[in-house]
Amino acid sequence: MTTHGTTTAQLTAMSGGGLLNAEQAAQYLSLSTSYIRKACAANRIPFVRVGTRTLFRRVDLDEWIAARFVPTNAEVQARAGTIAATALNRRAGR
Numbered sequence: 001m002t003t004h005g006t007t008t009a010q011l012t013a014m015s016g017g018g019l020l021n022a023e024q025a026a027q028y029l030s031l032s033t034s035y036i037r038k039a040c041a042a043n044r045i046p047f048v049r050v051g052t053r054t055l056f057r058r059v060d061l062d063e064w065i066a067a068r069f070v071p072t073n074a075e076v077q078a079r080a081g082t083i084a085a086t087a088l089n090r091r092a093g094r
Contacts, residue, residue: 018058019048025056029065 022040026033037054039045046060071079 020056020058020061022054022056025061028058029061 020028022036023033026036029036036045036056040047040054046056046064048055048057
């Protein structure tokens with residue numbers, strides 16, 4: 001496919017092989033294609049518009065997923081313990 005003189009293969013090569021279409025992005029993220037399209041329409045997911053094509057960079061998708069990480073209760077408790085210990089040390093002047 002060609003978009004304004006640039007083929008999909010050329011776009012993919014220019015992005016370091018990291019450009020995906022909606023179907024590929026859905027598969028990469030283990031989500032439905034309809035979710036990906038709705039997220040784009042609501043600007044909830046990063047994407048690149050090239051002409052009429054909607055493409056996704058793998059690096060952007062990886063960052064998007066990482067930003068949605070939900071820690072386990074054990075991770076939250078461990079972090080809270082670290083914060084509490086730091087606060088106590090500051091109060092004690094250590």
